[in-house]
Amino acid sequence: MLAENLVLAFYSSNSSLVGHWFMKRDILVVDDEIGALTLIGIMLERGGFNVLKARDAKAALAVLDENNPDLIILDVMMPGMDGIELCQVIRAREDTSKTPVLILSARGDAESIIRGIEAGANDYLPKPILHHDLVSRVRSMLGQNVVEG
Secondary structure (H helix, E strand, O other), X not given: OOHHHEEEEEEEEOOEEEEEEEEOOEEEEEOOOHHHHHHHHHHHHHOOOEEEEEOOHHHHHHHHHHOOOOEEEEXXXXXXXXXXXXXXXXXXXXXXXXXXXXXXXXXXXHHHHHHHHHOOOOEEEEOOOOHHHHHHHHHHXXXXXOOOO
């Protein structure tokens, strides 16, 4: 186990500070907008995660052929295969059928949210998103209920 893949997280329990070590989890972020991809990556890295990045569905599938991330974050509006279609492909793959998927999109209308959930996403959040909200949601989806200080 490499030291750079370990994170020491502290949280309060019964008014005392408690520390827990956990492995850094791998998150694949797929977004065609380089600014959004970079910002989301920074947020997640500051939250203690390893970040894999892809700018479109084809690149994301290539990353998935070589890696097994713990969670996948998708944008909806991308050229070629959009995030909804990519989510369906992710769900159809044996190796990623159970991987949690979070759709993070500027499209926050009810129809888009329903399409995302029906495609197999576990959750759907609108952009823009605050650092704390993103990291908290990712941790919740991964079962890491560590309070950020």
